[in-house]
Amino acid sequence: MKVKVGVIGYGTIGKRIAWAIALQPDMELVGVVVRTPDWEAISAIKKSLRIYTLKEKIGAFEKRGVKVHGDVEELLKTVDVVIDATPGGVGVTNKKLYMNFGRKAIFQGGEKADVAEVSFNALVNYNEALGKNYVRVVSCNTTGLLRIIHAISQVSKIKRVRGFIARRGADLKEINRGPIEGFVLDPPRPPSHHALDVKTVIKDLDIVTYAIAAPTTLAHIHMLHFTLEKSVTSNQVLEVLANTPRILLVSGDMLTSTAELRELARDLGRPQGDIYENVVWSDSIWVNGEEVMLTYAVHQEAIVIPENIDAVRAVTRLKERAEESIKITDETLGIKKWL
Ligand code: NAD
Numbered sequence: 001m002k003v004k005v006g007v008i009g010y011g012t013i014g015k016r017i018a019w020a021i022a023l024q025p026d027m028e029l030v031g032v033v034v035r036t037p038d039w040e041a042i043s044a045i046k047k048s049l050r051i052y053t054l055k056e057k058i059g060a061f062e063k064r065g066v067k068v069h070g071d072v073e074e075l076l077k078t079v080d081v082v083i084d085a086t087p088g089g090v091g092v093t094n095k096k097l098y099m100n101f102g103r104k105a106i107f108q109g110g111e112k113a114d115v116a117e118v119s120f121n122a123l124v125n126y127n128e129a130l131g132k133n134y135v136r137v138v139s140c141n142t143t144g145l146l147r148i149i150h151a152i153s154q155v156s157k158i159k160r161v162r163g164f165i166a167r168r169g170a171d172l173k174e175i176n177r178g179p180i181e182g183f184v185l186d187p188p189r190p191p192s193h194h195a196l197d198v199k200t201v202i203k204d205l206d207i208v209t210y211a212i213a214a215p216t217t218l219a220h221i222h223m224l225h226f227t228l229e230k231s232v233t234s235n236q237v238l239e240v241l242a243n244t245p246r247i248l249l250v251s252g253d254m255l256t257s258t259a260e261l262r263e264l265a266r267d268l269g270r271p272q273g274d275i276y277e278n279v280v281w282s283d284s285i286w287v288n289g290e291e292v293m294l295t296y297a298v299h300q301e302a303i304v305i306p307e308n309i310d311a312v313r314a315v316t317r318l319k320e321r322a323e324e325s326i327k328i329t330d331e332t333l334g335i336k337k338w339l
Contacts, residue, residue, distance in 0.1 A: 002026055002027055002028040003026060003027050003028070003080050003081060003312060003316045003318060004027075004028050004030050004078060004079045004080045004081070005021050005027050005028065005029055005030065005079060005080070005081050005082070005083060005312060006029075006030050006031055006032070006033070006052075006075045006076065006078075006079040006081075006082045006083070007021065007029070007031075007032045007033065007082070007083045007085060008032075008033040008072065008075075008082055008083070008084045008085065008086060008094060009033065009035070009084060009085040009086035009087070009090070010032045010033065010034040010035070010040060010041070010044055010085075011040065011085065011086075011087070012171050012173070012301050013085045013108060013301070013304060013305075014032065014083070014085030014086075015032075015040070015043060015044070016272075016274065016301065016302060016305045017083050017085055017305055017308045017309075018032045018044075018049060019047070019271070020305050020306070020308070020309055020329075020332070020333060021083075021309065021312070022049075023332040023333065024309060024328070024329070024332055025328065025332070026313070026318050026328070027309075027312060029049070030050065030075065030079050031049065031050035031051065031052050031069055031075050032044055032049050032050070032051060032052065033052045033053060033054070033072050033075060034051050034052070034053055034061075035053065035054060035057060036057065036060065037057075037060055037061045037063075037064040037066050041061075041066065045066060050069045051066065051067070051068050051069060052068065052069055052070050052071060052072060052074060052075040053068050053071065053072075054071060054072060055071040055072070055073075058071060072097065073097070073101070076097065076098070076101040076103055077101070079103060080103070080104065080316060081103065081104045081105070081106065081312050081315060081316060082098055082103050082104070082105045082106070083105075083106045083308055083311075083312070084098075084105055084106065084107050084108065084111075085108055086108075087110060088108070088109075088110020088111060089110065089111070091105075091107045091108065091110070091111045091115060092107075092111055092112065092115045095107075095115060095134070098134075104132075104133050104134070104315045104316070105133070105134050105135075106135050106136075106137060106308055106311045106312065106315070107134065107135070107136040107137070108136070108137055108139070108304070109136065109137060109138045109139025109140070109142060109143075109197070109304065110139070111136055113136060113197070113200040115134065115136055116132075116134040116135050116136035117132045117133065117134050117135065118132055118134075118135050118136070119135075119136045119138050119197070119200035119201050120135045120136060120137050120138065120201070120307065120310075120311050120314070121137075121138060121142075121143060121146040121147070121150075121201055121307060122306070122307050122310035122311075122314075122322055122325065122326055122329075123146065123147055123150045123244070123245065123246070123322065123326070124146050124149075124150050124201050124202065125201055126310060126314050126321070126322030126325065127322070129311060129314035129315060130314050130315075130317055130320065131314075131315065131317055132314070132315050133315070135311050135314065135315055137304050137307045137308050137311055138197055138198075138200065138201060138304075138307075139194075139197060139304070140220065140298055140299075140300040140301075140303045140304055141165055141167065141194045141197075141211075141220055141222070141298060141300075142194055142197040142198055142201075143298075143303050143304050143307055144220065144222055144278050144296065144298035144303060145161075145163065145194060145198050145207075145209075145222065145224075146198060146201055146202070147244065147246055147247060147278050148222075148224060148241075148247070148278060148280070148294070148296065149161060149198065149202065149205070149207075150244070151240050151241050151244040151247060152226055152228070152237070152240070152292060154240050154244070155228070155232045155236045155237060155240050156228035156229050156230045156232050156290075157228065157229040157230070158205065158226055158227075158229070159206065159226075159227040159228060159229055159290070160206040160207065160208075160226070160227045161205065161206070161207040161208075161224060161225070161226055161227075162207075162208050162209075162224070162225045163194070163195070163207070163208070163209040163210070163222055163223065163224045163225070164209070164210050164211075164222070164223045164224075165192060165194055165209055165210065165211040165212070165220060165221070165222050165223075166183075166211075166212055166214045166220065166221045166222075167186060167211055167212065167213045167214065167220050168213075168214065168216050168217055168218060168219060168220055168300055169184075169213045169214055169215050169216060169217070170217055171217060171300065171301060172217045172301075174217075178213075178215070179213060179214075179215050180215055181215055182215065183212045183213070183214050183215075184212060184213040185211075185212055186211050186212055186213040187211070190208055190209065190210045191207075191208045191209050191210075192209045192210060192211035194209045194211060195207045195208050195209040216258065218258045218259060218261075218262045218299075219258040219261070219262065219275075219297045219298060219299045219300065220297065220298040220300055221258065221295065221296070221297055221298075222295070222296055222297075222298060223284075223293070223294075223295045224293065224294055224295075225291065225292075225293050226291065226292040226293070227290055227291060228290045228291075228292065229290070230290065231289040231290055232287060232289075232290075232292065233287060234285055234286075234287045237285055237287055237292055237294075238282060238285060241280055241285075245326050245330060245335070245336070246276065246277050246306065246326075246330070246335060246336070247277060247278045247280060247296075248275075248277040248278070248279045248280070248336060248339055249279075249280050249281075249282045250279055250280070250281060250282065250339070251281070251282055251283060252281050252282075252283035252284070253283070256281075258297050261275070261279060261297055262275070262299070264339070265299075265338070268338050268339065269338070270334075270338055272301070272302075274299065274301065274302035274305075275297075275299035275302055275303075276299075276302050276303060276305060276306050276333055276335050277303075277335060277336060278296045278297070278298060278303070279296055279297045279299075280294055280295070280296040281294070281295050281296065284296075305333070306326075306329045306330065306333060306335060309325075309329045309333075310322070310325045310326060310329055313325040313328075313329075
């Protein structure tokens with residue numbers, strides 16, 4: 001029996017989750033809740049997804065000649081799990097509905113941590129989400145941070161992490177967001193919320209992050225400085241990163257920018273040029289005894305997609321172990337296979 005999944009919110013994250021769910025051998029995408037019959041609905045129509053919408057929006061879809069299978073409640077009647085990918089703050093309101101229908105729900109990083117029982121990253125705390133009703137997949141930056149922190153923790157216990165994050169100012173479609181010029185301290189006073197969000201998953205970690213918003217849509221860049229409990233070598237760091245799922249190494253001799261990286265992903269046939277992995281520049285790895293520094297890119301539109309898939313397997317106990325779920329997700333999405 002496949003687990004039946006519904007996706008609520010068909011924007012940047014929701015549509016990618018829906019497409020990824022449709023590829024899973026143990027899941028069935030029952031349908032997606034699309035809010036308005038605008039340009040974003042076109043892909044759902046063209047991809048023949050079952051469209052549901054809000055009760056008050058059904059008329060607007062019909063007016064455009066778009067077949068709607070029902071309202072949100074109709075979808076909730078037929079699914080085992082919902083993935084809420086609505087804008088931050090909407091999910092917590094929707095939660096009441098999911099509770100009324102007794103449905104398990106996965107929320108996104110734009111929601112406050114207390115929307116769920118667990119803030120989730122597949123590599124770090126899959127076990128904590130087993131059988132839970134409400135799980136929050138942390139944001140793109142936090143997902144990127146947690147994967148790298150997890151990898152480095154395999155070579156030595158970590159004393160502290162200090163990080164600098166250059167955030168993409170907006171996603172490609174976000175015509176009303178910026179900055180269009182200049183770097184914005186976001187926030188001016190550290191820590192940025194990313195460090196605090198990491199602590200919702202690894203509670204006792206000493207971590208501080210600074211962040212700026214930069215005029216780019218392509219990806220975030222993180223530069224991290226670790227202080228470890230014991231001395232390590234560059235080879236140990238390289239090896240552990242190479243062997244950790246969802247982390248890719250590239251050489252600075254090959255490419256030095258997020259622009260070339262995204263272009264390469266498009267050239268190699270990644271859908272929408274999506275990159276699910278943390279892409280670490282191997283040349284950026286600097287090791288001095290107990291200190292490690294490195295730089296990597298995070299494609300904000302894609303990095304949380306595999307985590308959402310694993311969250312479904314954890315809450316439904318389709319797989320009891322993180323490695324088993326990660327393996328299936330990564331194979332179906334071609335993770336670490338394209339470069
Ligand atoms: P988005 O605005 O691109 O998509 C949200 C979609 O939900 C829109 O299509 C909107 O019309 C729809 N919507 C709004 N209210 C709705 C409702 N009541 N019912 C159904 N649909 C509704 O936003 P996004 O970037 O996909 O972000 C979604 C969530 O994912 C947020 O929590 C965000 O913080 C998180 N997230 C975003 C990114 C990113 O870089 N875009 C990365 C990681 C996590």
